[in-house]
Amino acid sequence: MSEELFGSLRRKGQRRKAEEYVRGLLASSGRKTLRNIAGGPEDQAALQRVHHFISTSPWDWMPVREALARYVRRELAPAAWVIRSTVIPKSGPHMIGVDSRVGAARAKSPSGQQAVGTWLGSERGVVPVDWQLCLPERWLVAPLRRRAGIPPEVVAGTVDHCLREALHQVVAFGRAGGEPVVVDCPEAHTVDLVRELLALGLPFLTRIDPTTPLRLDRSALPKFGAGERPAGDLVNAMPQLRRRFESASGLTTAVSVPVTGPGVARSAGMLLTGAWPRDGAGERTLWLSGNGVSSPGAVLGLSRLSAAVARDGTAVSRDVGMCDFTGRSFPGWHHHMTLACVAHLMAVRAGLREAEMNRGPACA
Structure with a gap:
């Protein structure tokens, strides 16, 4: 070695x-x-x-x-x-x-x-x-x-x-x-x-500030508006997309929405994910992936x-x-x-x- x-x-x-x-x-x-x-x-x-x-x-x-x-x-x-x-x-x-x-x-x-x-x-x-x-x-x-x-x-x-x-x-x-x-x-x-x-x-996966402006990817979510909104607001506006995941560390509640950003092509396939530990309780974290x-x-x-x-x-x-x-x-x-x-x-x-x-x- x-x-x-x-x-x-x-x-x-x-x-x-x-x-x-x-x-x-x-x-x-x-x-x-x-x-x-x-x-x-x-x-x-x-x-x-x-x-x-x-x-x-x-x-x-x-x-x-x-x-x-x-x-x-x-x-x-x-x-x-x-x-x-x-x-x-x-x-x-x-x-x-x-x-x-x-x-x-x-x-x-x-x-x-x-x-x-x-x-x-x-x-x-x-x-x-x-x-x-x-x-x-x-x-x-x-x-x-x-x-x-x-x-x-x-x-x-x-x-x-x-x-x-x-x-x-x-x-x-x-x-x-x-x-x-x-x-x-x-x-x-x-x-x-x-x-x-x-x-x-x-x-990639990167932690993202809730105030970062993003847009929903309307090619994946055509029924929703196309305006620019803070990342935290986008996640909060999608309670119907919440799912629960079980892991060795316990239950996690997550919301994932396809998004685009300023000057970023849709082909990047970006996903905004908000995650809450302990089955929806606790502090939320936001992640952007692509x-x-x-x-x-x-x-x-x-x-x-x-x-x-x-x-x-x-x-x-x-x-x-x-x-x-x-x-x-x-x-x-x-x-x-x-x-x-x-x-x-x-x-x-x-x-x-x-x-x-x-x-x-x-x-x-």
Whole structure:
């Protein structure tokens, strides 16, 4: 496994250091800082080696992520790519990408990093395979840009910009399995996002704001009006289309209506689905799907993968130090996040092995 994931690292010493770093993420207690991973404050030489490998060494993280994605697809048979935005709370302004406005708006923290993560998810587990860091403008100005080692081609990134980068990276990873893309980013501009997904030919499911304007597809619902209405109103106006679905998590009530959007062709086959947990009670969520994701059952199944990333994936990622990088180096952040993704995979595999052992051998 190690040779497969780290084979792109040219030198044997780099591969060994990558393995040691992953082991440190899994084994060290407390926050997974460079100092803790190096073995504590006593061994300054080890700390310098770890710091150099993560923060300044010029190894390319993208081949490692591509190898990770291939491995996860083969081992976990994922049902979808899941792309979610997240805020990583940070307490100081000198850490890479920190913006005081991010934490104040999203995380009840004075500052934070805004990032977009790409995960592969199945019933067996969810694993992150790629990350985009949304950089505020202040990080793109000298001398801060030079100190952080931010490459010339990197530009300031809103969540929408990072989403586009994440989607193009999904295409670059290769989609031999034809997995759909689930996007759960409340900050995204839905119409622009859908146009990008359609242009890339990706089957998709995206969470949608209730105020987003849409039209009923009158080719499927000819008796209803063709005016533009907020997505939430369209779902509420169709109680006769409500159906109940049963799953392992309980009953879900859903309404699905065919829709079109501004500048979107009807051939996209878009479906607006409103879902209520607990048999119609609880908070409603709205999802827009298309390019082949065309049934309420498929929508509800894929939406549960996004919930799994938010619930199970976040818990594992926290344990392996996904939020613990405290440096100002742009390559360092990506190196740390890449190896934390590998550590996340290792933790998921260990959990699967433990679950199989607890189940015991099947009865003859």
